[in-house]
Amino acid sequence: MKPSKQPLSALNSDSKFLNSILQPPCEDLSQGDFFIDAHCHLADSRLDWRKELEEAAAENVQKVISCALSPAEILWHQSHLDPAIAWVAGMHPFYPAGKEITLDAIATLCQKGDICGIGEIGLDGRNGDMETQIKLLLPQLDLARMYGLPVVFHVVRWHYELIRLLKRNFPGVHGIVHGFDSSPEAAEAYSRFNLGFSLGCKSPSAKAVAFITARGLFCVETDTPFQKATDNMKPLNHLNQLPIAIAGITTRSGLSQQAILHRQKATLHSLGFLETS
Ligand SMILES: [Zn+2]
DSSP: OOOOOSOHHHHHOHHHHHHHHOSOOOOSOOTTOOEEEEEEOTTOTTSOHHHHHHHHHTTTEEEEEEEEOSHHHHHHHHHOOOTTEEEEEOOOSSSOTTTSOOHHHHHHHHHHTOOSSEEEEEEETTSOOHHHHHHHHHHHHHHHHHHTOOEEEEEESOHHHHHHHHHHHOTTOEEEETTOOSOHHHHHHHTTSEEEEEEOSSOOOHHHHHHHHHHTOEEEOOOTTSOOOTTOOSSSOOGGGHHHHHHHHHHHHOOOHHHHHHHHHHHHHHTTSSOOO
């Protein structure tokens, strides 16, 4: 997939950008409408990727955005080209040292147009060394800016530290905060940027979901094989669990499945993860 050709200035003009996606939801599903799993790790060796996609399709999940975090996972995605799979690559802030991919490898993927975004990258408060994480993060944000690519953020605890860093250095960033489960205040702070929220099987509070859905820039994810719903006793999460994430939004916001479907699609297209057909 080629890097987005949309100039970043267009993405930054807040009102124009948001107005383009905050149209009233279309409740009538046309044939061919489907759900998209906005974040998963399909190259995980514990998964049978074909079975995952088949079982997801049975739940009307027909597209996924998968994530490569190691050289082996890059190779996996390059050798499993499937119209159902788009993918991003990045240096995760909490990844075994020496196993992660290099900045050069990400730059090459950007040049070749292999990836639809950079991620998951960010700050993880469980892994105490913020300085090292910031050193890893900044050049990846530079690459995203250079190629006009969206970013998938992974953030644990250090939301406001990331927000400060973006405000200072990358006010034009665009992308999603994946697996968002923080406060309505944090959601509001992220919303000063062209950032949407990817909501998983562990939804944030009703107040946060109400804010996010009213703003309209959001999508849904399983983070397969991670981030199971709390009452899911299976060892791994799977793509066919996406309805749990959707139900979490429906319960907390009152939005219909059709409305969620419309918004997630508009969000992922508007942010540049998926090409508009
Ligand atoms: Zn993930």
